[in-house]
Amino acid sequence: MSDETKPSAGDSSGLSNGLVSDSDRRVYQAAQSLHSSSVKDLLSLGVCERCVFRLVSVEPFDSDLSSVSASTLRSWLEEASAAAAASSESSCSRVCIVCLGVLQFVFSDAKQTLARSECGSDYAARVTELVKREGHEFDSFGLEVSVPSTVVENERAVLLYLKGKYETEGWVQSEKISVKDALKVLVLDPLKASLGAKSDSSSFHIRLTYSMTSDEVQDASETTHERKKRKTDEENGSTSMSENSFEKVYEPCILSVNCNKMPIFFSGRYFKYSRNVSQTRWIIDDERMGEASVEELIGGNILPACLGDSYKFHAAGREDIDVRMLGSGRPFLIEVQNSRKCPSQQSLMEIEEKINNSEKKLVGVKDLKFIGSQCWAMMREGEAEKQKQYAALVWIARPLEEKDINSISSLIELKILQKTPVRVLHRRSPLERERTIHWMKVEKIKGSSHYFLLHLCTQAGTYIKEFVHGDLGRTSPSMGSILGCRAEIIQLDVTDVKMGDS
Amino acid sequence: MEIQTAEVANNPETEDTIESTKQNQPEEEVEHCYEQKQALEEEEEEDELRSMLLSDIGELPLSPPSATQVNFVSYFITDFTKPGHDQYIYRHANGLCVIGLAPTHVAFKDEGGITNIDFNVGKSDRSVLKVSGKRKKNAMRSESNTALCKVSTAKDSYIVRCCVKGSLLEVNERLINQPQLLNSSADREGYIAIIMPRPADWTKNKESLITLEEYKEKKELSL
Ligand SMILES: [Zn+2]
Numbered sequence: 001m002s003d004e005t006k007p008s009a010g011d012s013s014g015l016s017n018g019l020v021s022d023s024d025r026r027v028y029q030a031a032q033s034l035h036s037s038s039v040k041d042l043l044s045l046g047v048c049e050r051c052v053f054r055l056v057s058v059e060p061f062d063s064d065l066s067s068v069s070a071s072t073l074r075s076w077l078e079e080a081s082a083a084a085a086a087s088s089e090s091s092c093s094r095v096c097i098v099c100l101g102v103l104q105f106v107f108s109d110a111k112q113t114l115a116r117s118e119c120g121s122d123y124a125a126r127v128t129e130l131v132k133r134e135g136h137e138f139d140s141f142g143l144e145v146s147v148p149s150t151v152v153e154n155e156r157a158v159l160l161y162l163k164g165k166y167e168t169e170g171w172v173q174s175e176k177i178s179v180k181d182a183l184k185v186l187v188l189d190p191l192k193a194s195l196g197a198k199s200d201s202s203s204f205h206i207r208l209t210y211s212m213t214s215d216e217v218q219d220a221s222e223t224t225h226e227r228k229k230r231k232t233d234e235e236n237g238s239t240s241m242s243e244n245s246f247e248k249v250y251e252p253c254i255l256s257v258n259c260n261k262m263p264i265f266f267s268g269r270y271f272k273y274s275r276n277v278s279q280t281r282w283i284i285d286d287e288r289m290g291e292a293s294v295e296e297l298i299g300g301n302i303l304p305a306c307l308g309d310s311y312k313f314h315a316a317g318r319e320d321i322d323v324r325m326l327g328s329g330r331p332f333l334i335e336v337q338n339s340r341k342c343p344s345q346q347s348l349m350e351i352e353e354k355i356n357n358s359e360k361k362l363v364g365v366k367d368l369k370f371i372g373s374q375c376w377a378m379m380r381e382g383e384a385e386k387q388k389q390y391a392a393l394v395w396i397a398r399p400l401e402e403k404d405i406n407s408i409s410s411l412i413e414l415k416i417l418q419k420t421p422v423r424v425l426h427r428r429s430p431l432e433r434e435r436t437i438h439w440m441k442v443e444k445i446k447g448s449s450h451y452f453l454l455h456l457c458t459q460a461g462t463y464i465k466e467f468v469h470g471d472l473g474r475t476s477p478s479m480g481s482i483l484g485c486r487a488e489i490i491q492l493d494v495t496d497v498k499m500g501d502s
Numbered sequence: 503m504e505i506q507t508a509e510v511a512n513n514p515e516t517e518d519t520i521e522s523t524k525q526n527q528p529e530e531e532v533e534h535c536y537e538q539k540q541a542l543e544e545e546e547e548e549d550e551l552r553s554m555l556l557s558d559i560g561e562l563p564l565s566p567p568s569a570t571q572v573n574f575v576s577y578f579i580t581d582f583t584k585p586g587h588d589q590y591i592y593r594h595a596n597g598l599c600v601i602g603l604a605p606t607h608v609a610f611k612d613e614g615g616i617t618n619i620d621f622n623v624g625k626s627d628r629s630v631l632k633v634s635g636k637r638k639k640n641a642m643r644s645e646s647n648t649a650l651c652k653v654s655t656a657k658d659s660y661i662v663r664c665c666v667k668g669s670l671l672e673v674n675e676r677l678i679n680q681p682q683l684l685n686s687s688a689d690r691e692g693y694i695a696i697i698m699p700r701p702a703d704w705t706k707n708k709e710s711l712i713t714l715e716e717y718k719e720k721k722e723l724s725l
Contacts, residue, residue, distance in 0.1 A: 273554075324558070327551050391555050395566050419672075423573065426596040426698060429635050430671060451562050453555065469569040472600065473676060473683070473691035486690075488566055493555060
């Protein structure tokens with residue numbers, strides 16, 4: 001047992017004895033089974049060891065290839081193909097003409113520093129370090145890889161070359177795994193181990209993006225041109241696929257590691273206590289309308305707790321800037337993009353308290369909770385069916401009489417016709433819609449016979465201000481036409497929003 | 503945990519009975535308390551809502567400004583093409599213009615006031631055009647002197663003009679059956695049409711109009 005040592009780089013002696021693990025043994029045997037002259041060709045063209053396995057082997061691409069170093073792989077391939085052992089050092093460090101170093105675990109980082117990993121677990125450790133920097137909390141991940149189009153083009157050229165030269169061989173015809181899928185096979189297990197996470201198509205994605213340096217992209221386009229020419233030659237029956245075509249020397253790709261978390265959602269109900277706060281951020285000609293927005297006051301407090309990139313605010317309906325939202329509050333969702341963490345219920349309650357106890361008390365929140373990743377459709381459905389309850393401060397041109405109170409409250413399920421109000425007619429279609437006022441109640445105001453508080457429950461989409469003042473007679477009947485005098489609305493509050501049939 | 507299971511294992515039956523009696527009693531109480539608390543909370547919430555609704559009601563003016571006064575800026579054009587042809591143009595903050603007859607219009611001086619309105623003037627009947635969509639398809643393009651309708655009294659009839667260059671969005675069809683609205687509330691239910699001018703056209707158009715103050719002065723009105 002003490003005689004058994006791991007084969008070191010370039011050491012091709014006593015291989016059969018030196019294989020310490022089952023995976024080494026499997027890879028070694030696979031190397032022996034490969035079509036030797038094509039292996040020799042590809043190696044001399046500058047195709048990397050793992051690409052050779054990928055392109056020549058008929059067996060499925062094996063993750064064992066991840067744990068064997070490139071130099072060892074090379075020595076085994078050379079041995080199997082009886083290729084002259086070139087100075088392994090230099091051939092191994094050469095960037096593969098097909099995968100541009102992707103399967104060699106060679107890349108430049110954002111600062112143009114070259115990183116070379118012996119095996120998949122080294123590579124995974126480097127990626128893990130980059131992922132950790134992003135600060136995400138996760139216990140499973142999905143892996144995405146993207147490679148420059150040059151890789152795909154080069155691959156096509158090499159396959160064409162192989163098909164031209166070895167068209168009678170069965171292995172040439174078999175389906176080849178792509179570079180990006182091969183990378184996934186190689187690094188998925190090592191990544192799971194080093195990240196300590198499961199892999200699935202989860203809501204958290206790690207994206208490995210390989211791109212070429214900018215000067216190379218230009219070169220690459222020229223070679224694409226050349227290849228197109230070669231391809232035409234090939235189709236014309238010319239098999240003069242010259243080995244010179246692959247002489248180009250490539251730089252390793254630049255690897256950027258990006259993490260992305262699918263949006264997460266929080267639900268709740270909001271209150272708007274101010275007549276100078278809009279529901280969403282409202283800017284006209286660089287000028288803010290109102291002193292703040294519900295969207296920003298709530299989202300601005302949730303976003304930092306999630307360490308997210310951005311947020312979106314969705315509410316079930318809206319009210320005008322000068323209308324307060326009281327009573328039941330209005331349901332809303334906050335969607336947070338690329339959150340690093342999910343706040344606990346405890347910290348959500350703290351956020352709620354912070355908003356509710358803010359000095360200006362412009363906005364309030366209740367029932368704030370995390371609802372996961374796919375609950376957005378839920379609210380949409382309810383939105384169509386909701387009823388709304390309001391309290392409107394109304395003035396009429398004559399004193400309110402006792403019989404008015406009764407006649408108003410006797411109107412149940414009153415149908416009204418509303419033309420698109422003048423105040424929104426510039427941006428909405430001119431239509432006439434029927435709406436229902438479910439019920440109304442009059443509350444007298446002490447010391448004033450011309451003013452009263454009108455409580456009313458209406459079908460969603462009813463324009464309340466217009467129902468009171470009549471909008472030049474364009475809403476009919478209106479409070480004014482019912483009472484037979486001019487009616488004006490002084491202010492309006494929403495007191496309840498009912499979703500669906502609740 | 504371990505100690506607990508050991509105890510239960512010692513004498514499971516007694517433990518169970520004790521547990522159940524222990525639980526039942528307080529649960530009812532808790533529920534009762536909870537109901538009370540909820541009712542109390544609801545009451546509190548209602549009180550809070552009431553106080554919020556009322557607290558916002560400040561000093562109430564004897565007669566508040568009307569929606570028209572609040573939402574529109576009033577302009578007038580007087581003696582437009584003919585003496586006494588006075589019209590108002592109420593411009594909303596969104597740019598739309600409501601067109602109607604000014605109180606000093608000559609038609610109101612005829613006995614019995616206006617008795618009929620006819621939108622079938624010029625090339626087309628203004629009340630037949632149906633404008634549709636957010637882009638206001640099929641809207642008739644108006645120039646300021648384009649005829650809008652004809653109002654008649656027992657004595658005479660008068661052409662009313664668009665006053666504004668833009669798209670004619672709607673005419674007040676109610677007037678066809680209730681022309682008396684022109685006499686009773688020309689500035690509200692008796693409006694005649696709504697026109698949407700382009701901003702640049704409006705800027706030019708405005709120069710030919712006078713303000714409410716200028717109108718009062720000119721007509722020596724004390725409105
Ligand atoms: Zn390669």
